[in-house]
Amino acid sequence: MRTIKIMAIITWIIISLTTFSCKQSVIYVSVNGNNNSSGIKTSPVATIQAAIELSRKSGIKKIQIQKGDYFDVSVVLNQQDSGLSIAGEAGNKVRLFGGKVLNGLKQTGTFLEAPVPESVLKDLDFRILIVNNSLCERARLPQTGAFNHMSEWPYQWQSSQGGWAKKTSETDLRTLYYNPRDIGPWLDVHNAELTVFHAWDDSYVVLSGIDTVNRKLTFSNSATHPAGAFASWAGPKTHQYIIWNIREGMTHPGQWYVDRTNRKIVYWPKTGERPENIQVLVPIQTHIFEIEKNTSGIMLENLQLSCSGGPIVNSGYGTENVTGAIVADKVRNFSLKKIIIKNVAGWAVKLNGSNISITDCEFSFTGAGGLNYNGRHISVERCGIHDTGKLYFGAVGIMGGGNYNQVSHCELYNIPYFAINGLGNQSVAEYNLIYSFKQSMVDGGAIYKVLTLL
Numbered sequence: 001m002r003t004i005k006i007m008a009i010i011t012w013i014i015i016s017l018t019t020f021s022c023k024q025s026v027i028y029v030s031v032n033g034n035n036n037s038s039g040i041k042t043s044p045v046a047t048i049q050a051a052i053e054l055s056r057k058s059g060i061k062k063i064q065i066q067k068g069d070y071f072d073v074s075v076v077l078n079q080q081d082s083g084l085s086i087a088g089e090a091g092n093k094v095r096l097f098g099g100k101v102l103n104g105l106k107q108t109g110t111f112l113e114a115p116v117p118e119s120v121l122k123d124l125d126f127r128i129l130i131v132n133n134s135l136c137e138r139a140r141l142p143q144t145g146a147f148n149h150m151s152e153w154p155y156q157w158q159s160s161q162g163g164w165a166k167k168t169s170e171t172d173l174r175t176l177y178y179n180p181r182d183i184g185p186w187l188d189v190h191n192a193e194l195t196v197f198h199a200w201d202d203s204y205v206v207l208s209g210i211d212t213v214n215r216k217l218t219f220s221n222s223a224t225h226p227a228g229a230f231a232s233w234a235g236p237k238t239h240q241y242i243i244w245n246i247r248e249g250m251t252h253p254g255q256w257y258v259d260r261t262n263r264k265i266v267y268w269p270k271t272g273e274r275p276e277n278i279q280v281l282v283p284i285q286t287h288i289f290e291i292e293k294n295t296s297g298i299m300l301e302n303l304q305l306s307c308s309g310g311p312i313v314n315s316g317y318g319t320e321n322v323t324g325a326i327v328a329d330k331v332r333n334f335s336l337k338k339i340i341i342k343n344v345a346g347w348a349v350k351l352n353g354s355n356i357s358i359t360d361c362e363f364s365f366t367g368a369g370g371l372n373y374n375g376r377h378i379s380v381e382r383c384g385i386h387d388t389g390k391l392y393f394g395a396v397g398i399m400g401g402g403n404y405n406q407v408s409h410c411e412l413y414n415i416p417y418f419a420i421n422g423l424g425n426q427s428v429a430e431y432n433l434i435y436s437f438k439q440s441m442v443d444g445g446a447i448y449k450v451l452t453l454l
Contacts (some may be wrong), residue, residue: 031068067092099307125184139249283309324350367391
């Protein structure tokens with residue numbers, strides 16, 4: 001009888017240990033996975049979205065992404081995902097792309113060209129192209145510097161609150177008079193886009209027409225200010241503009257433009273680049289991670305994000321109107337750790353909330369700024385932010401607001417406007433290395449609008 005009891009106890013222990021060891025605590029994602037799988041390490045799913053669905057059903061709050069490249073990624077998290085951790089496999093490179101590989105490249109004379117089917121991207125509303133993991137240079141005129149336009153706006157700026165002494169009309173904000181020596185009837189208004197410089201920012205506009213008799217360009221979206229504004233004190237910068245995305249702006253290898261008239265990408269290959277040995281990515285998704293209101297306890301770690309796009313928008317002061325690769329709204333206890341974001345059309349990260357930690361991250365080669373935050377108890381530590389403003393020259397490294405925030409031990413450089421534009425009230429910036437800023441705009445500095453009350 002005693003022997004039977006001992007055997008029963010041993011059997012119970014074995015069953016208990018087996019049950020404990022088989023209990024799943026992590027959901028795994030692999031490039032070789034299958035979305036019909038269970039998500040255990042030996043049977044991973046193929047996409048992050050599938051892993052999130054499993055998490056919601058099972059209550060498992062840890063997702064690990066195995067090494068590799070993942071394409072067309074766009075993840076939306078909400079309140080039911082609170083407490084979720086999404087991490088790349090430690091010691092390995094995990095890259096999440098918000099775009100797809102562009103196939104069908106063919107040599108056409110000097111250039112490589114590829115059609116963009118409507119099934120891939122219907123409206124062709126994108127402004128970045130990535131070739132072999134590098135952000136390509138867009139076709140532009142002039143190749144360096146800027147053209148000088150002929151528009152005038154002689155009215156007084158009364159302040160950010162008061163605006164202009166004369167109220168601006170849509171015509172004022174959608175018109176630029178050009179010098180006929182610079183452009184002419186050859187300009188393709190279906191493709192051309194403009195940067196129009198002001199004093200503190202720049203406007204990004206799409207053309208809707210050209211009047212060669214009156215030497216006038218018309219925009220399809222309004223500029224922030226009339227062309228020529230602020231000239232009385234800001235000087236020649238306020239009469240400058242650049243034309244983007246036209247064939248005439250293709251002057252050397254490595255450049256590209258999207259031919260919307262003929263629905264194709266045109267790229268000038270560098271020496272040795274051929275269709276069979278290059279990878280071309282076009283952005284499909286606007287956000288790679290979007291965290292919705294009132295979500296808490298989300299942690300993202302050890303991930304590399306790239307190739308997120310963004311619709312045409314007039315960027316606004318400090319590029320505040322542009323979206324980001326990671327966006328989070330009214331989140332709590334949110335953490336980014338060892339996150340690399342590069343080659344994106346907007347901000348790297350744009351968020352608001354409380355108790356947010358951003359540590360050991362790198363944000364670079366962004367169309368807009370690096371980090372845009374607003375909230376309470378936001379900590380940014382040991383981060384590198386550089387080479388911002390690749391689409392919008394009014395970009396800053398960090399734009400912050402709120403209360404009780406801290407930016408420390410960060411390095412910021414190669415930034416067209418401010419390195420740090422605001423921290424928030426009762427906030428601190430300390431032990432940061434800042435250099436090579438205010439590369440494009442008239443008025444700016446290393447750190448601006450800091451309200452620190454200690």
